[in-house]
Amino acid sequence: MAVALGAGYSGDMQLRMQNGHLLLSIKGALVWGAGVKGYLTFEVGYDSIVALTELVRQEMAANQYKDLEWVDGEAMDYLQKLSFLGATGIDVAFAYVRGYAIVKGIFEALTEGGRGGLIAYTLIRDKNQKAIRDWVFNLQPEALGPLLLTLCAPPKAFTPEQDEQAEVFDEEQTHLLQQRAIEKCLTWISSKANASLQFEESIIRMNRDGARPSQAGSVYCQNKLKLDTFMAERVLSLQVGTNDMRNRYRALVSTMGARLNDHCGYHTEYKGPAFAPIQKIKSTYKGPNID
Structure with a gap:
């Protein structure tokens, strides 16, 4: 129903959470014609959730990634988590049917650390690359920020559960896989007209909740440093294409973060004793207030 109405009617819709369920209210006049007053309210079904999530992502992109008046905070948080799951290859409709508590649990498990390799494996090697790309392309910063944070977390060796050949990725291979996934995500979003804004806001929101903190300029610099440092590691640099990939990353960040x-x-x-000091790079921000 929401997709049939389209973005132009968003002012006549309301999306909210109630008792763990997503409820969509639509002006009766849009459904039954002029003269019908009030709203018709539907519970969003599993067969509509993917389309509704895509509509909201498109609307947010068109609205410069600002909050949508017709979507309440709890509903937006739910859709953010579902979008994150979609970008990591999880069946969104399947997860949605199981309820908010399950969706939240999966999201928290994926973002708690140590899962970057598995997520990168999906982003790079999933057979349905178009579906993964479509999720990432309009991914709201509230979801893309946590995704980038997860992908630049310290790599851990892992074995893909679905790999019958039991291929094992050691830490170096996992690090490279995560680097490739980060570069791929940024490449996917870079073709958009507002790619720079999506990138900036996602870097600012590189935390587990996808929240926008105060002193956003300083946070941008800190998080960009974290991402740059992770990507600067020349792991397996003798492999064909690895250095080119890291060069592409630097070019993307330079352009979108200009x-x-x-x-x-x-x-x-x-810091520490003079004979064995600990080196730490600090960032500062000296620009306009972007809070």
Whole structure:
């Protein structure tokens, strides 16, 4: 129903959460014609959730990734988690049928650390690359931020559960796989007209909740440093294409982050005893207030 109405009618719709269920209310006049007053309310079914999620992602992109008036906070949080699951190859309709508690549990398990390799494996090797790309392409920053955070977490060796050949990825191979996944996600979104805004907001929201913190400029610089540091590791650099991939990443970040990058400053601090100091790179932001 929501897809049939389209984005142009979004002012006549309301999406909210109630008792763990998504409820969509639509002006009666849009369904039954002029003269019908009030709203018709439907529970969003499993057969509509993917289309509704896509509509909301498109609407957010068109609205410069600002909150949508017709979607309440709880509903938006639910859709953010479902979108994250979709981008990681999980069947969104299947997860939705099992309820919010299950969706939240899966989301938290995937973002708690140590799952970056498995997620990267799906992003790089899933047979249905078009479906994965479509999820990532319009992924709201509230979901893309946690995804990037998960992908740049310290790599851990793993074995893909669905791989009958029991291929084992050691830490270096996992690190490279995660690097490839990050570069691929950024490549997918880079063709959009508002790719820079999606990128900036996603970097700012690189936390497990996808929340937008205060002092967003400083957070942008800190999180970009974290991502850059992870991508700068020249793991398995003798493999064909690995250095080209990292060069593409740097070019993508330079282009999509052009508005804020020059406002970030970095300096090295040394702590500990003089004979064995610990080196740490600190970031500073000296740009306009973007809160």
